[in-house]
Amino acid sequence: MSSPAQSSIKLRLSVFMFLQYFIWGSWYVSMGSYMANTLKFGGEQIGAAYGAFAIGAMISPFFVGLIADRFFASERILAVLGILGGVLLCCLPQLHQFSVFYPVLIAYCALYVPTLALGNSLSLHHLENAKTDFPRVKIFSAVGWIGGLVTLSLIKGEQSAVQFYLAGGVSILFGLFALSLPHTPPKKTGANVSIGEILGFDALALLKKPSFAIFIVCMFLICIPLYFYFVMLGIYLTELKWDYMAVKTSLAQVSDVIFLFLLPVFLRRFGYKLTIFIGILCWATRYFLLAGSVGLPDLQTAMIYGAILLHGVCYDFLFIAGQLYVDAEANERIRGAAQGLIAFILWGVGAFVGTLLAGKVLAAHQLATPQGSILHDWRGIWMTPAIGAVVVMVIFLIFFRDPPKEKAARAA
Incomplete structure (x- = not known):
């Protein structure tokens, strides 16, 4: 109480x-x-x-x-x-x-x-x-x-x-x-704080572990296709003339809450490798659904809703599970630095590269109509991050090694 x-x-x-x-x-x-x-x-x-x-x-x-x-x-x-x-x-x-x-x-x-x-x-x-x-x-x-x-x-x-x-x-x-x-x-107050401590450079020692190094590389790489969704979805739904587009995309956050509760169960039962793999797999699936929705009027709405509702497993099983993995691998002295490092990669460098590339792909697939309005080749746009996510998924599956399951159980 x-x-x-x-x-x-x-x-x-x-x-x-x-x-x-x-x-x-x-x-x-x-x-x-x-x-x-x-x-x-x-x-x-x-x-x-x-x-x-x-x-x-x-x-x-x-x-x-x-x-x-x-x-x-x-x-x-x-x-x-x-x-x-x-x-x-x-x-x-x-x-x-x-x-x-x-x-x-x-x-x-x-x-x-x-x-x-x-x-x-x-x-x-x-x-x-x-x-x-x-x-x-x-x-x-x-x-x-x-x-x-x-x-x-x-x-x-x-x-x-x-x-x-x-x-x-x-x-x-x-x-x-x-x-x-x-x-x-x-x-x-009054403490001397180094730039290395702020950016998490103290945690770079963890890169000596091959699996941790693969994890960091894969998290950076998956951020590149990942941000296509955030840049593109609103434009895509607007071109499809969806009414109340913002309300419909909010279903992603409903999914987020549900899978946040399920994440500890998956970590205890399957460990980090399979849980994070499922997260990456769902990102690839989300983009294949969006690409497949182009030109299929009978299935289009259902496929787009499917892509939106995958958000919980996409986000929680990748980002939240990834942060828990970093926490489990770091010792008490460098735990804060390790979280700073992963945040800098996920929301900083990875996001910057991903959004920049998304903009270039959007511009490259731009189509002008006879009326002078601008449309886009959405199948080509969505297939780009779909293939990128599959490549990252294969690298992660082959090279990442799961830590002992008890670490995942403790984090859960």
């Missing part, structure tokens, strides 16, 4: 997680459709814009490690980041030239991404039983993402600038709400 103080903290953290992911869900899925159909930006520009989030992820460790952890209370810096981020989001609808839109988007992502790590750190610091309570609080991030998508669809904002006003307004509310969180003073 939680004390009244703990119940209050869990309630505030749940609302915090809801608002944080509501912001992200309000614009991230639909931005590609807005850029393609309203701003008339090209494929390479759209890919670069999605890469802005990756740039934010690469900047974030420096910000958190060099500034937030040493000089400011977490709740206050979350408030400043939320309010400034909201202002920048509300500026984006006024920018119609890519040369201005892109740097402002990068600046916003550099403000938003640190809130993810800071929010998790603050939550873990104040929850008495973090192993039990943190996953329950974190569930509200999926609920918030769904809330952002549903709200955007209800106001029919998928292709309009209203998505940024919605996200910006909620971001300002998020910043003000952060001030109600428990006081969390800086953890490393």
